[in-house]
Amino acid sequence: MSATHILFWFLSALAVVSALMVLFSKNPVHSVLWLIAVFFAISGHYILMNAQFLAIVNIIVYAGAIMVLFLFVIMLMNLNKESEPRKNVWMKLAGAISAGSLLMILVSLVGQATEVSHKTLIMKDGNIGLIKSLGKILFTQYVVPFELTSILFLSAMVGAVVIGKKD
Amino acid sequence: MPIQYYIILSMVIFCIGIAGVLTRRNTIIIFMCIELMLNAVNLLLVAFSKMHYAASLNAPNHATVGSEGQLFVFFIMVVAAAEVSVGLAIIVMMFRNTHSVDANFLNRLKN
Incomplete structure (x- = not known):
């Protein structure tokens, strides 16, 4: 297990956990902060794939400009846990089930696809990024x-x- | 690194974004989940561009193979920035009219 693999798994776990926390946070400000964590994890992936330009642009444009705009709007509206609209639990269940079944179908599709089954990607070298x-x-x-x-x-x-x- | 790892990772993030759009009612959270989906696609595009580069290492002009994917990611970021500015303006206008960010207030266009 090389350092690249360890970094890949760490950044993937960080991205997925932060993305889940975006959903589960009741306070919109916390959602924004978790989304910034997702963007930083994805920028780490870009650096891992030697796409340095996109890593920097991702941090500047997404984490720097777009999320500050979101945060600004949320603070302008003074949203917090109390003003959060509630959805009924069956709608939530239906949404979670449909997203989960989509994920299941996509994953099984990737498992069967022969086009990508033996392809690898070069992590470090190559200066296209x-x-x-x-x-x-x-x-x-x-x-x-x-x-x-x-x-x-x-x-x-x-x-x-x-x-x-x-x- | 096999390409499947990146495909699975970006699919997981994309489906989390879809679940967020379907389960939340706060318009701003829905908008943020759309950004999450865009980022999952960006990650996959960069991974595919590196895969394409790796597959054509022996080609004569392999130095620039695959950079189109990364340029596409750049354009997606530009479009996302424009989209966010207009979308947040719409959300602010809606909040000014209804004093709420509930997406269910938008189920009809009149009144």
Whole structure:
């Protein structure tokens, strides 16, 4: 059992436990904090797979910007355990059963798939995840989608301002 | 590391996200579970890009094989950021009108 395997199992357990805690926390602020833990675990996975650019972007964009926005909105609304809407227990059971059966079907499908049965992935080497190679491809081959995302951001910004404006 | 480990891990996280969307009624928690599902897909895309790289080590131009998957993850993050800004604006507007974040208040569009 090498250090990579130990790190993989540790980060996987951290991600799954934190994801479950996002569900089970009654307080929305605790859910946000557990979700940040999930994002850090997933960033650890990216570093393990030598995708350094995505690891940093994941931390900056998700844990830094998006989750702060969530936290800000939750604190703006002053949500806490008392204002949490309750769902009846049968609906919860039905949701859990349907998600569990989906998971069961997907796992059995992966177990049977011959396309991925003997494939492995290279953890450490390979520099496709570095900023240099990704940036070269992004600004030559994929420059049009990159510019389109800036238009998307502009429209999202205008949309957020229009929706959030007090009329 | 076999690819199945990563597939199973991201499926587990994805199904936790689905369970969250189905079982919770707080709109913000539902939104966070959607982010969880997006991240599970991102993790799987990066794992597949590394798998693709490993499978084509002997190809002549193997240096950039698989980087499309990671670029796709980058674009997913950009779209998620835009989606969150608009979605949270909608949630704030809904809270201003109904003083609640319960998703059951949204079961009809009029009134």
